[in-house]
Amino acid sequence: MKEKIKIALAQISCKRGNKAENIKKVESRVTKAKQQGAELVIFPELSLTGYTMRDQIYELAETIPGHSTTVLEKLAKKTGTYIVFGMPELSEKTQATIYNAAVLVGPNGFIGKYRKMYLPTHSVFEEKRYFRPGYQTAVFETELGKIGLIICYDIFFPEVSRLTRLKGAQLIVCISASPATRRTFFETLTAARAIENTAFLAYVNLVGIEDGLQFWGGSRLVGPNGKTLVQAKYDEEDLVIDEINYADIRPTEAFVPILKDLRPELFEKLKETAEKL
Amino acid sequence: MKLEPTILDLDWSEVEAKIKRFIKDYVEKSGAKGIVLGLSGGIDSCTAAAISALAIGGDKVFGLLLPEQETYNVKDVEHAKLVAEKFGFKTEMIDATSTLEAFYTSIPIFESTDKICKGNIKARVRMIYLYYYANRLSMLVCGSSDKSETMVGYFTKWGDVAADISPLMDLYKTQVRKLAQHIGVPKEIVTKPASPALWPGQLAEEELGIKYEILDLILYGLEHFMKTEEITQQLSVKKELLNKIKSRWLSMEHKRRMPLTTKIQYRTMGADFRLPRTRH
Numbered sequence: 001m002k003e004k005i006k007i008a009l010a011q012i013s014c015k016r017g018n019k020a021e022n023i024k025k026v027e028s029r030v031t032k033a034k035q036q037g038a039e040l041v042i043f044p045e046l047s048l049t050g051y052t053m054r055d056q057i058y059e060l061a062e063t064i065p066g067h068s069t070t071v072l073e074k075l076a077k078k079t080g081t082y083i084v085f086g087m088p089e090l091s092e093k094t095q096a097t098i099y100n101a102a103v104l105v106g107p108n109g110f111i112g113k114y115r116k117m118y119l120p121t122h123s124v125f126e127e128k129r130y131f132r133p134g135y136q137t138a139v140f141e142t143e144l145g146k147i148g149l150i151i152c153y154d155i156f157f158p159e160v161s162r163l164t165r166l167k168g169a170q171l172i173v174c175i176s177a178s179p180a181t182r183r184t185f186f187e188t189l190t191a192a193r194a195i196e197n198t199a200f201l202a203y204v205n206l207v208g209i210e211d212g213l214q215f216w217g218g219s220r221l222v223g224p225n226g227k228t229l230v231q232a233k234y235d236e237e238d239l240v241i242d243e244i245n246y247a248d249i250r251p252t253e254a255f256v257p258i259l260k261d262l263r264p265e266l267f268e269k270l271k272e273t274a275e276k277l
Numbered sequence: 278m279k280l281e282p283t284i285l286d287l288d289w290s291e292v293e294a295k296i297k298r299f300i301k302d303y304v305e306k307s308g309a310k311g312i313v314l315g316l317s318g319g320i321d322s323c324t325a326a327a328i329s330a331l332a333i334g335g336d337k338v339f340g341l342l343l344p345e346q347e348t349y350n351v352k353d354v355e356h357a358k359l360v361a362e363k364f365g366f367k368t369e370m371i372d373a374t375s376t377l378e379a380f381y382t383s384i385p386i387f388e389s390t391d392k393i394c395k396g397n398i399k400a401r402v403r404m405i406y407l408y409y410y411a412n413r414l415s416m417l418v419c420g421s422s423d424k425s426e427t428m429v430g431y432f433t434k435w436g437d438v439a440a441d442i443s444p445l446m447d448l449y450k451t452q453v454r455k456l457a458q459h460i461g462v463p464k465e466i467v468t469k470p471a472s473p474a475l476w477p478g479q480l481a482e483e484e485l486g487i488k489y490e491i492l493d494l495i496l497y498g499l500e501h502f503m504k505t506e507e508i509t510q511q512l513s514v515k516k517e518l519l520n521k522i523k524s525r526w527l528s529m530e531h532k533r534r535m536p537l538t539t540k541i542q543y544r545t546m547g548a549d550f551r552l553p554r555t556r557h
Contacts, residue, residue: 016553052553054551210302
C-alpha cells in the first residue's frame with residue numbers, strides 16, 4: 001500500500017440524461033488528471049446522468065457491474081488510475097428498484113460500490129421517491145490505501161463516516177450534488193468529519209444548473225486536522241490535484257486521540273434514545 | 278428567528294452572480310437568441326432587464342414598452358428608456374390602446390366599471406405582444422415577478438406572470454430594491470411606489486393594504502414555517518391582517534400552478550408526471 005497518493009477532484013457539470021456525453025467528460029478529465037500525476041480521480045454524485053432526473057431515472061439506471069461501469073473499468077485499466085463516480089444503480093433482482101450509488105474502479109477493474117444510506121426527501125430533494133437506501137458502509141482495501149465511500153447527505157450523519165473509519169478507511173471519499181443554499185453546512189461538515197475521525201476526506205461536488213438548482217462546487221481535500229489542503233473553484237468546473245500522506249494521520253491522532261477515546265457504550269444509549277425520538 | 282429588516286439582507290454580489298448565471302445558462306441551453314421583457318419602467322421590470330443585460334449582453338436583450346392611454350405615465354416611459362440606455366439594451370414602444378379598445382368593444386359582456394376584469398385584459402394583452410416578439414425573434418420571454426407579489430397572488434393569471442424564466446421570483450420586493458441599488462438601477466426607479474398599471478392611479482401598497490417592508494417580513498416568517506402568533510407578536514401587526522395575508526398566500530396557489538386535472542390514468546400532468554427540464 002502506498003503511503004503518499006495523488007488525488008484529483010474532478011468537479012464537473014453534467015449533461016442531464018446523456019450518459020455518453022458524461023462518460024466522454026469523465027474520460028477527458030481522467031486523462032488530464034493522469035497527465036498531472038493523479039492516481040485517484042473522483043467525480044460528483046450521479047455524475048453519469050446528472051442529479052435532477054426525476055422519472056427519467058428509471059430509463060437511466062444500470063446494474064453494477066453493467067455497461068457504464070465496464071466502460072469506466074476499461075478507462076481505469078488504460079490509464080492506470082482509480083476512479084470514483086456516481087450513478088443510479090438498478091438492482092439485479094428487480095426492474096425498478098434503484099440505488100444512488102458510488103462506484104470505485106481501478107487498474108485491475110471493478111473494486112466495489114456504495115449505496116447511499118441517507119436519501120434527502122425534503123426541501124428541493126426527492127430521493128426517497130426514486131431510490132432505495134443502502135444498508136452498509138463501504139471500505140475497500142486498495143493499492144492506494146483503505147478508501148471509504150459516502151454520498152452527500154450521508155455527511156450530516158456522523159455515524160456513517162464513523163463506521164466507515166472504524167472499518168479502517170483512512171481516506172473518506174464523499175461525492176455530492178449540493179445546491180448553493182447549503183454551502184455553509186458542507187463547508188463545516190467536511191472539516192468536522194475529517195477531524196472527528198482523524199482521516200483524510202475528499203469532497204467532490206457537482207457544478208452547473210439543473211432545474212434552477214445551482215450546484216456550488218467548492219470540492220476540497222481535507223486533512224485529518226480539518227485543514228483544507230486544496231479547494232476547487234466555486235460554481236464552475238475545475239480540476240484540482242494534491243498529494244496526501246497517510247503518515248500525517250499519526251501526529252494528528254496522537255495530538256487529539258479521538259479514536260482511542262471512543263466510548264462504545266454510548267452507542268447503545270444513542271440507539272435506545274434515538275428510537276424514542 | 279427575529280423578524281427584523283436585516284433578516285432580508287443577502288450577499289448582493291452573490292445574488293447578482295447567481296441570477297446572471299441562471300439567465301445565461303438558460304438562454305444558452307435553450308439556443309435562444311436572447312430575451313424579451315415587458316418594460317413598464319417600474320422597479321421589477323427595470324431590474325430584470327438590467328440584470329439580463331449584465332448577464333448576456335445588452336445586444337441580446339429586448340425591452341418592449343407597452344403603454345396605453347388610460348394608465349400612460351410619462352415618467353414610467355422615461356424611466357424605462359433611462360435604464361435601457363444605462364444598461365445598453367434595445368427597446369421598442371407599442372401603444373396598446375387600440376388593441377385594448379378592440380377587446381373592449383368586441384366582448385359582448387364587457388363592463389368597463391369592473392376594473393379587475395378590464396385590468397386583466399391589459400396584463401394578458403401585454404403577454405401576447407411579448408410572446409409574439411419572442412417567437413418572431415427566436416428569443417425567450419423573461420418575467421419580472423417578485424416573490425412578494427407571487428406569494429400573495431398579486432398578479433394576473435396567464436398575464437404578467439407568464440414567462441419562460443422569472444429570475445427575480447425568489448426575491449421579495451424589498452430585496453429586489455436592494456439588488457436594483459446594487460447593480461446600479463437609477464435611484465428614482467428604485468424609490469418610486471410600485472404599480473401594476475392596470476388602472477389609473479393604482480398603487481400596489483394601497484391595494485394590498487400594507488407596506489412592502491412589513492409584508493416581506495410577514496411572508497418571510499410564513500416561508501420559514503413560523504407560527505402566526507409569533508409573527509404578529511414580533512411585528513406588532515393585527516392578527517386579522519396577518520390572517521388575511523396568509524389566506525391570500527394559500528388561496529392563490531391555483532395561480533401559481535399548471536391547470537389541475539383529475540387523475541384517471543397511470544401518470545398525470547401536474548401530479549405524478551415528474552420530468553426534468555432537460556430542454557429549455
